[in-house]
Amino acid sequence: MSRVVEEMEERLLNGSDVEQRRDLRKKIWSELRKTWRIALPSTLFRVTSYGCIVVAQAFTGHSKGTGLAAFALLQGTFIRFIYGVMAGMSSATETLCGQAYGAKQYHMMGIYLQRSWIVDIFTATLFVPFIVFAGPILRLLGQDIEITNTVDEIYPWVIPYLYSIVFTMTMQMYLQAQMKNAIIGVLSTLALVLDIAVTWWCVSVMGMGIHGALLGLNISSWSVVVAEFVYVCGGWCPHTWTGFSTAAFVDLVPMLKLSISSGFMLCLEYWYMSILVLMSGYTKDANIAITAFSICQYVYTWEMNICLGLLGAACVRVANELGKGDADAVRFSIKVVLVVSAVIGVICAALCLAFASQVSYLFSDSPQVSDAVADLSIILSISILLNIIQPILSGVAIGAGMQSMVALVNLASYYAIGVPLGFLLTIMFQFGIKGLWSGLLAGVGLQTLILSYIIYKTDWENEVKKTNERMKTWTLTLPNRESGATISTRDEERK
Template sequence: MEEVKPSNSQEKESNKELKERVWAESKKIWRIAFPSMLTKITQFGMLVVTQGFIGHIGEVELAAFALVQIITVRFVHGIVLGMSSATETLCGQAFGAKQYHMMGIYLQRSWIINISTATVLLPVFIFTSQIFRLLGQEEDTARKAGNISLWFIPSIYSSIFNFTVEKFLQAQLKNTIVGCLSSITFALHLLLSWILLIKLNLGIPGAMGAMIISNWLVVIGDFAYIFGGRCPKTWRGFTLAAFSDLVPILKLSLSSGLMLCLQLWYTAVLVLLAGYMKNAKTAISAFSICLNITAWDGMLCLGFLAAASVRVSNELGKEDAKAAKFSIKVNLTTSFCIGVFLWIMCLLFGQKIAHLFTSKKAVAEYVSSLSLPLAFSVLLNSIQPIFSGAAVGAGRQSVVAYVNLFCYYAVGVPIGVTLGFAVHLQVKGIWIGLIVGAATQTLVLACITYRTNWDDQVKKATERLNQYLKPS
C-alpha cells in the first residue's frame, strides 16, 4: 500500500502552526528570562563594580577579594541559592496546578530553612583568615581576606530574601519588578561606590558598605511589592502552616543546594589550585578576571535556566508533558544561538577585555593568554543551564548533583591538575580541565533529558503537590 504524502497546503499549514507555537513559547520564555537576566546581571554587576574599585586600591586587596568572592562567598551563596531552587520547583508547579495559596507558604518555609542554614555557616566568614592560612595562601593575602569576608555577612542574609522572592515572583510571571529594582540599585551602587571610595577615600569599608546598602535596598523593594498587595492570590500573609512539612522540603532544599554547590565549588577548587602556581597573585587575579567574564555570560544564561525551570514546572503542574518538552527545545535553541554569538565576540576581543578590570600589565597579559579557553567556556554556558533548569522544574536536583559530582570532580579536576602541574601548562591547563568537566556534564545532562519520560514527571509533580497541599 502506497504511503500517502501530505500535500503542499498541508505542509504549509503545519509549518505555520509550528511557527506560531514557537513564537508563542518564545514570548513566554523571554517574559521570564529577560527580567531574570537583568536581575542577575545587575546584582552580579555590584560585585564586579566593587572588585573594580578594590582592584585600584592594590594588588593584595584584589587577590584577597577574589579569594573571598570565589571561594568563601561562592561556597555559602551556592548553598543558599541552590536551596532556593526548591522554592522554584514547588512554586512553579503549584502555580501551574492553580494551588496559588500554597506559594506564599512555600516562600515562608524557604525563609525559615535558608536563614537557619546561613546562620550555621557564619563561621566560614568569621574564620576566613585561618582557613586560607591552612590552605597555604600567603600571609598578607589571608589577613586581608579575613577582613573583607566579615563585610559579606550582611549581604549573605539579604541574598536569602533576594533569591527566594525572585523565584516566588518569576513562578507567577511577575519578576519584572525584581529586574527594575535591581537595575535602579545598581545605578545607586555605582554612585555610592564613587562617593565612598573616590571622594571620601574610605577604602575597603567604603566599597563593602556601598554593596551592603545596595543589596538591602532590593530586599526592601521586594517586600514593599509583595506585602503591598501586588500578589493577592499567592501571598495571604504570614502563617503557622509555614512551620509544617519542613523536613521533606528541607531534603529537597539540600539536594538543590548540593546540586549548585558542586558546580560553584568546582570553580573555587580550580582557583585555589591557581594559588599554588608561580606568581600566585598574578595567576589568581587573572583567573578571577576570566571567571568574572564567564560569569557575566553566565548571568544571561541563568535567565534561560530560570525560564526553563518555570516553564517546565508550570506545564508539569498543568499535567501537560508535551508542552514541557516543547519548551525545552525552544529554550535550548534560543540560548545556543546567543552563545555562538558571544563565543565569536570572545575570540575577536578576548585579548582586550582585561583592561576593563585591572591596570596591571602583567595581569592583563596573563588574561590575554587565556582568551581561547575563555571563549569555549562561554559557549558551554549557553547549553548547560537549559538542562539544569529542566531538572529543577521537575524537582530532579539530586540527579544533577550526582552528575556534577562525577563530571567535575572525577573528570574535570584530575585533568586540570595533571595539565596544570604535571604538564606545566599552569592556569591554562587548569582551565582546560574545567572545560572538559563542564562539557562532560553537559553531554550527560543532555542524554538524561532526552531519555526522560515526561509523563512520569507529571505524575510525580502531582503527587508532590498533593503531599504538601494545605486547605486554602
C-alpha cells in the same frame, strides 16, 4: 476524473502543510514570548546583581595593591561557595512555586516562600563561621600572607551581604514562577545604579577604599530586599501571598531535603571554580595569577548569568506545564530554550575572543595582568561554548524536581573526572591554571552528555503523574474567610 481528484487531494495536502507551518510559527513565537518574559528579567537580575560585585572589585582594584586579590580570593572561594549553596537551595522554591502555579494552587506559593526563608536562613547561619575565619583558613592552606591579612580586614562586610542573598534569591524564584518578575529586573537595575553612586562616593570622595566598596555592595543588595518585601507583602501578589502563616513550619523536613539536594546540585559547579581560584594562589606570582583568573571568571560568570536566566525560564516553563499536565508542551519548551541559548553562547564566545586584551583594564592598570588575561582568552571562549547547553538541562531537571539525580551527575563529572584530570594536567604536564581549567571543561562536557541522555529518555507523561502526586501530598487547605471553613483551591474553581 481520477486526475482531477488527485490534484484536489494534492492541493488539500499542500494547504494542510501550509497551515501546519503557520501553526508551528505561532507556537514558536508564543513559546519565545513566554521564555523571554521569564528569562529577560531573570537575566537582568543576575547580571546586575553580579555587576554590583564587579563594581566593588573594580573600585578595589584601583585603590589598593592587594585589595583586588584579597576580595577576589574571598569572593572566589568562600562567597562563591556559599552563593552556590544559596542559589541551589532557592531553586527548590522555584520548583515548588512553579508547579503550584501551573496546578493553580496559588495559596501554597506564599507558604513555600516562607518555608524557604526558614530553611535558607538556618543554612546561611551555619556558614557564617567560615566567613569569620576565612583569613586563618586561607593561611593554613598556604595562601599569601599579605593577601590573607587584607581578607581579615574585610570579612565583616561580607556577612550582611550573605543574608541578603537568602531573601533576594527566594523572592526572585517566587515572583518568577507567577510571571511577575518584571519588577525584579527594574529593582536590580536601580540597585546597580545606586551601587555605582554609593561606591564612587565612599571610595573616591570619602577615601574609604575597599571598605567603601563593600559598604556600597551591602546598601544596594539590601535595598533590593526591602523593595521586594514591599512588593510581595504590600498587596501586589494578592492570590499567592495571604500573609505570614504558621503553615510555613509544616513539612519543613521534605522542604529541607529538596533544598539540600538542590543546593548540592548547583554548588558543585560553583565550588569547582572556587578550587581554580584557590589553586591560582599557589602559582609563582600569586597576585597576578589570582587577579587575571578572577577577571576571566567575571566574564565567564556574566555569560553564565545569562544562561542562568534561561535556566530559570526552562525551570518555570517545565514546572508550569507539568503542573498543568501537558507533557507535549514540556518537550516543545525544552527545544525552544535550547536553541535560544545556543545562539547567545556563540555570540558571547566571539565577543570574548575579540576583546580579550582590553577587558582587564576595567579592573586593573597592570599590563602584566592584561597579558595573563589574554593568554587565558581561548580557554575562556571554549568554556563559554560548552556552557551553552548544560544550564538549560539543569533548569529542566529543576523544573521536574530531579535535583538529587543531577547532583550525582555533577559529583561524578566534576569531582571524579574533572578534578583528577585537572590536577594531572597541572602537576605532571605543568599546564598551571590552564590545566585545572581544562579539567573543568572535561567535566562540563561529560556532564552535558549525561544530562542530554537523561532528559532525552525522560518519560514526561510519568513526570506529570509524579507532579500531581507531589502537589496532592504537599497542598494544605485554604481557609474560607467568610465561613471559617476550609476548602481546597480545586473546590474553589469548581464553584
